[in-house]
Amino acid sequence: MKYLFCNLEKCLGCKSCEIACALEHSRSKDLFQAVEEKPSPRYRLKVEYGKERAFPLACRHCDEPACVVACMSGCLSKDSKTGAVVQDEERCVGCWMCLMVCPYGAVNPDGERKLPLRCDRCREKEEPACVVACPTGALVFMEPEEFKKTVTRNSQPVTKKTS
Amino acid sequence: MNYLIIGNSAAGISGAEAIRKVDKTGKITMVSAEGYPPYSRCLLSYYLAGDIEEKKLLFRPEDFYEKNKIEVLLGKKVEKIEPEKKKVILAGKEEIAYDKLLIATGASPKLLNIKGEDRKGVFGLRTVEDVQNILQRLDKVKVAAVLGGGLIGLKAAYGLRKRGLRVKVIIKSNRVLSQMLDERAAAIFRKRIEENGIEVMTGLAAEEILADDGSVKGLKLDNGASVDCQLVVIGKGVTPNIDLVKGTAIKVSRGISVDEKQGTNISDIYAAGDVAETVDIVSGRTTINALWPCAVEQGRIAGYNMALRKSGEKAGEEHKYAGSIGMNSIEFFDLPVISIGITRPGEKGYEEVIRDIPEKGFYRKIVLRDNRIVGAILLGRINPAGVLLSLIRDKVDVSEIKDEIMEETFNYSRVVHLMKEEKISETDRLFNQMVG
Numbered sequence: 372m373k374y375l376f377c378n379l380e381k382c383l384g385c386k387s388c389e390i391a392c393a394l395e396h397s398r399s400k401d402l403f404q405a406v407e408e409k410p411s412p413r414y415r416l417k418v419e420y421g422k423e424r425a426f427p428l429a430c431r432h433c434d435e436p437a438c439v440v441a442c443m444s445g446c447l448s449k450d451s452k453t454g455a456v457v458q459d460e461e462r463c464v465g466c467w468m469c470l471m472v473c474p475y476g477a478v479n480p481d482g483e484r485k486l487p488l489r490c491d492r493c494r495e496k497e498e499p500a501c502v503v504a505c506p507t508g509a510l511v512f513m514e515p516e517e518f519k520k521t522v523t524r525n526s527q528p529v530t531k532k533t534s
Numbered sequence: 535m536n537y538l539i540i541g542n543s544a545a546g547i548s549g550a551e552a553i554r555k556v557d558k559t560g561k562i563t564m565v566s567a568e569g570y571p572p573y574s575r576c577l578l579s580y581y582l583a584g585d586i587e588e589k590k591l592l593f594r595p596e597d598f599y600e601k602n603k604i605e606v607l608l609g610k611k612v613e614k615i616e617p618e619k620k621k622v623i624l625a626g627k628e629e630i631a632y633d634k635l636l637i638a639t640g641a642s643p644k645l646l647n648i649k650g651e652d653r654k655g656v657f658g659l660r661t662v663e664d665v666q667n668i669l670q671r672l673d674k675v676k677v678a679a680v681l682g683g684g685l686i687g688l689k690a691a692y693g694l695r696k697r698g699l700r701v702k703v704i705i706k707s708n709r710v711l712s713q714m715l716d717e718r719a720a721a722i723f724r725k726r727i728e729e730n731g732i733e734v735m736t737g738l739a740a741e742e743i744l745a746d747d748g749s750v751k752g753l754k755l756d757n758g759a760s761v762d763c764q765l766v767v768i769g770k771g772v773t774p775n776i777d778l779v780k781g782t783a784i785k786v787s788r789g790i791s792v793d794e795k796q797g798t799n800i801s802d803i804y805a806a807g808d809v810a811e812t813v814d815i816v817s818g819r820t821t822i823n824a825l826w827p828c829a830v831e832q833g834r835i836a837g838y839n840m841a842l843r844k845s846g847e848k849a850g851e852e853h854k855y856a857g858s859i860g861m862n863s864i865e866f867f868d869l870p871v872i873s874i875g876i877t878r879p880g881e882k883g884y885e886e887v888i889r890d891i892p893e894k895g896f897y898r899k900i901v902l903r904d905n906r907i908v909g910a911i912l913l914g915r916i917n918p919a920g921v922l923l924s925l926i927r928d929k930v931d932v933s934e935i936k937d938e939i940m941e942e943t944f945n946y947s948r949v950v951h952l953m954k955e956e957k958i959s960e961t962d963r964l965f966n967q968m969v970g
C-alpha cells in the first residue's frame with residue numbers, strides 16, 4: 372500500500388502542501404473563489420514544527436487505527452481493499468473521539484463544520500494534491516520499500532537534529 | 535463452533551465482527567433485550583437535541599447481520615446463564631445452547647432511590663426508547679430538571695435546551711463534570727453552558743420528586759427549597775447489568791471480572807464492555823471504564839480469543855488487552871474539552887503543570903507522577919490530546935518537554951525521540967525518518 376511520506380531533509384516548511392490540500396478540498400477548486408467560500412476550505416495535512424525543522428503531518432492510515440475503534444457514530448472504517456481509513460462525513464457528529472485517540476495528533480478539527488478532518492489521499496487521484504504541489508519533492512506517495520531507498524541512512528529523528 | 539453473544543451494542547457487535555474475521559463458518563447468534571438494530575447510545579443526546587435524525591443512530595448498515603451471517607434475536611432478554619450445561623435461558627423459558635459465550639450486556643442508569651422516582655415524566659438517558667418517550671412528552675413540558683452534572687446529565691441538559699425548554703441542572707458536588715475536570719476547567723465550562731441558557735445549581739440534591747395525578751410537577755431539594763418542573767432526567771452514572779450471572783460461578787466484583795484475554799473465570803465464557811471490569815492503565819487497579827472505545831476494543835479482543843482454536847487446528851493469534859483508560863471528549867456551544875486519566879490528584883506525589891489563557895479560551899493541564907503523565911485536561915485547543923494519550927499509555931518520561939507540552943502548537947514531532955523503541959512500527963520509522 373502507498374503512503375504519503377515526507378523526506379524531512381528536503382522539506383523547507385513552505386506550506387505549499389497545506390494550500391494545495393485546502394484547495395483540493397474546496398468546492399470551487401479555484402484559489403480566488405476558494406478564499407471566499409463558506410465554510411472556509413481547510414487543509415487536512417498540517418506542517419507542524421519540531422524544535423529545529425518542519426514536520427508535515429497527516430493521517431497515516433494505520434494498520435489498526437485507534438480512531439476507527441473510538442468512533443461512536445460508525446462514520447469511520449478501514450477500507451479492506453485500499454487500506455485507507457475512510458470517513459463518511461454525513462454520519463459524523465463531531466464528537467472528537469477520533470482526535471482524542473490519534474497517537475499522531477493527525478486529525479485536524481474544523482470547528483466551523485464540527486468535522487474532524489483527516490487526509491483522504493485525495494481519493495481517486497493518482498497523486499495527492501500536496502505531492503504535486505511540493506516544490507522540493509519532499510512529499511511523495513510511495514510504497515514503504517520504495518521510500519526507504521530514497522532516504523539517507525543517517526537521518527535523525529526530527530527533534531534531535533541540531534544543525 | 536457455536537458462538538452466542540448477549541448484547542447488541544458496542545462490545546457485542548465488535549465481538550461478532552472479530553469472530554467472523556477469524557472463523558468464516560462458525561454459527562454466531564446475537565441476543566438483545568432491546569428490539570432495535572445496532573445503535574450508538576452516545577448519539578442519543580444528539581437525537582434528543584434534534585441535531586440528527588433517528589436513523590443516524592445506527593452505527594452499522596442495515597444488512598450487517600446478513601452480511602456477517604449472524605442470526606439475531608432482538609427483543610429477547612436473557613434471564614440466566616447455566617455454565618455447567620452451556621446454555622442460557624431467555625424470558626419465557628426458551629433456551630439457547632452455546633460452545634462459546636460473550637456477555638456484553640452493558641449497563642443501566644443508577645437509580646436515586648428517592649420518593650417519586652416512578653412517576654410519569656421521570657427518565658434516564660440510556661436507550662432509544664428513553665429518548666422517544668421524552669420527545670413524546672415535550673409538549674407538556676416548560677421546565678426540565680436534570681439530576682446530575684456528569685457527562686450524561688449535561689448531554690441531556692443540552693438536548694432539552696436545544697428543544698427550547700428551560701433547563702435546570704441540579705448537582706450534588708460543587709461543579710459540573712466533577713469526574714472529568716478540575717475546578718478551573720469546570721468553571722470555564724459552566725460559564726459557557728450558563729451563557730447558553732442552562733441553569734446550573736450546585737451543592738444541591740433532590741430529596742423527592744413531587745407529582746400531581748401521577749405526573750411530575752416538581753422537586754423538593756435537600757435545602758428545603760422546591761423547583762417546579764414537568765420533566766426529570768436522571769444522570770447519576772451507570773451500574774453494570776449483571777443480574778443474569780447472579781447465582782452462577784462466574785466471578786463478579788463490581789462488574790464481571792475478566793483476564794487480559796477478556797475471559798471470565800469460567801472457560802469459554804467471555805465478557806466485554808460496560809459490564810466488564812478490567813485493569814485501568816493509569817491507576818493499575820481493576821475498574822469499569824464505561825466508555826465506547828473501551829467496549830469496542832474489549833469486544834474485539836474477546837471475539838478474537840473466542841474464535842481461537844486449540845493447537846493443531848488452524849489458529850488465529852492470541853490477543854491481549856492492554857487495559858482501559860478513563861477519558862472523554864465533550865463539546866457544548868463551541869467549547870470543546872477533553873479529559874484523560876487522573877485530572878484531580880488527591881494525594882501527594884503528583885505534579886501539576888497548568889497553562890491558562892482566558893482571553894483565548896485556552897486551558898491545558900497535565901498531571902505527572904515521576905515525570906510521567908498520568909492525566910490531562912485540554913480545553914479550547916484540543917488537537918494534541920491523542921499525543922498526550924500515547925505518552926500516558928506508554929508511561930514515557932517527559933521531564934525534558936514539560937514546557938513544550940504547554941505550548942499551543944505542541945505536536946507529535948516533539949515527542950518522537952522520547953518514544954520507546956518497541957512502540958514504534960516499521961512504517962512509523964519511515965514516517966519519522968528514523969532510519970539508519
Ligand SMILES: Cc1cc2nc3c(=O)[nH]c(=O)nc-3n(C[C@H](O)[C@H](O)[C@H](O)COP(=O)(O)OP(=O)(O)OC[C@H]3O[C@@H](n4cnc5c(N)ncnc54)[C@H](O)[C@@H]3O)c2cc1C
Pocket residue numbers: 443466540541542543544545546565566567568574575576577578579610611612613638639640641659660661686689775778806807808809824825826827829862863
Ligand atoms: C447518552 C449517552 C452518551 C454517551 N456518550 C459517550 C461518549 O461521549 N463517549 C464514550 O466513550 N461513551 C459514551 N457513552 C457510553 C457508551 O455508550 C457505552 O460505554 C457503550 O454503549 C457500552 O457498550 P456495551 O456494548 O458494553 O453495552 P451497552 O451499550 O449498554 O449495550 C448492552 C446491550 O446488551 C443488551 N442487554 C442487556 N441486558 C440484556 C439481557 N439480560 N439479555 C439480553 N440482552 C441484554 C442491551 O439490549 C444492549 O444491546 C454514552 C452513553 C450514553 C447513554
